[in-house]
Amino acid sequence: MSNQDASGLNSQLRDIKVVPVIAIKDAGKAVKLAQVLIENGLPCAEVTFRTEQAAAAIRNMRDAYPDMLIGAGTVLTTEQVDQAIEAGVDFIVSPGFNPTTVKYCQQRNITIVPGVNNPSLVEQAMEMGLRTLKFFPAEPSGGTAMLKALTAVYPVNFMPTGGVSPKNVKDYLAIPSVLACGGTWMVPNDLIDNEQWDELATLVKEVAQIID
Template sequence: MCELDKKLSAIKVVPVIAINDATKAVKLAQVLMENGLPCAEITFRTSAAVEAIQRIRDAYPDMLIGAGTVLTTHQVDQAIEAGVDFIVSPGFNPTTVKYCQQRNIAIVPGVNNPSLVEQAMEMGLTTLKFFPAEPSGGVGMLKALSAVYPVSFMPTGGVKPSNVKDYLALPNVVACGGTWMIPNNLIDNEQWDELAKLVQEVAGVIQ
């Protein structure tokens, strides 16, 4: 098992966050760290992503930080310079994968069918994002894929409290990505106590 897989499997759930205001990133990271989820996937869906990653990295050097929704090599450069530990993409783009490999940064690209899994394996990847998880067949599809392919998955998309344990019970799932414990409105309104409760609930479920 690679180092990233070890860290992900220990954390089990990766909060996927689209942050609108980078000045709130450190407080958000503090909530995650202090309540049992020492990890964040900051998505490039907002213009605040790069600054948010930089602020979190400066404040919490040991936190596991990913950059999500990475679509271009330029975003890979931005993410690396901001201090991420790994890259996540929604789909499988060979150009992005090759560039990450050239820059020696781990990438977890999105796949949702056997052909994409084989293309990823051809490029030496063994940890893949299963996205969108529920619309792509969910637990049943992952069971079918695990019977054929020696790879690990991080399912994201439709994962929620009612099914997260079903995903984590699969031997080929290293961790799950989720947004339910980090609602944007709570971040925007700085409702840190409410966020802490949601994070604690997740941490309690996955123990």
């Protein structure tokens, strides 16, 4: 992972502000979902490896929208890193800090944003050259107060995820070290499963208006 790659991702995340975190059960719905996100102001997706269809969904999104910013989330193993890279992701996200996964991503030259929620984990990540970290689970870990305390000490950027909602997203984004927030509220599984694209579009538009 080069610093140039990481800085490029940081710039894109800061522009987008909110990253939809998606668990998709049917890869056949991925292209339409990507279209809804792009057309309504959130041209980004973190497709989580919580479903067996994750890699196929990423591949479908990438084929249809080459310029979309696509991450793979909930990546827990080096095998999943390989699957995500082969599917065409721009970056990897993990819920925790696993040095094995981090090293493997660095060897494969793909940016990883691992999860941390305390000073010790931030320092371990910094020791491995990382400066962009996921703050997870954000709300249970102390929310904006904890994030401000970490920011006061460490020169790193954060992507808070976990409990971020329309009520608090602006509070997180107001912290200078926060590049973007990850959230699921605008991409609920039932709407994706039932192909309720108009309802999804409304939720995505509302997010884009909140952060505009």
